Amino acid sequence: MDKKAFSPIEEIIVLVMLAVFIGVLYHRYSAIELKAKTEVTKVDLYNLKLAVELFKVKEGNYPDNLTQLYKSGLLEKTLQKSKFADNKIIDPFGNAYVYDNKTGRVFLNKKTRELLNAKQ
Numbered sequence: 001m002d003k004k005a006f007s008p009i010e011e012i013i014v015l016v017m018l019a020v021f022i023g024v025l026y027h028r029y030s031a032i033e034l035k036a037k038t039e040v041t042k043v044d045l046y047n048l049k050l051a052v053e054l055f056k057v058k059e060g061n062y063p064d065n066l067t068q069l070y071k072s073g074l075l076e077k078t079l080q081k082s083k084f085a086d087n088k089i090i091d092p093f094g095n096a097y098v099y100d101n102k103t104g105r106v107f108l109n110k111k112t113r114e115l116l117n118a119k120q
Helices: 010-060 064-069 110-119
Strands: 083-085 087-091 097-102 105-107
Touching: 010 064, 010 110, 064 087, 064 097
Parallel strands: none
Antiparallel strands: 083 087, 097 105
8 A cells, every 4th residue: 555645643743743833932932022022121211211311401300291302302213113102102011101200200100010020
């Protein structure tokens, strides 16, 4: 008897192996993506704090909101990948950075902090 094709059992075994392989790759990709977003968030936060202080030095007061920094040209090149919505700058996790214009403090949104603490 001449065998020219794979049996259904052999095909199922190959498909299961592929599914496991894809699952492992997806898990690793998700971990790498989370780490990248975390690092971008840290850099953005640092750049925002520096820009707020620079704005205060130049203008004598803190900006009213974070997009005022962008409009003044202080964030032109440092936050190219960030999104802007309703006078807020959105972090890589989709939440707005929190800014206190009285003290000039910039910090992470509560949802982003909880997400990062849960993943660590």
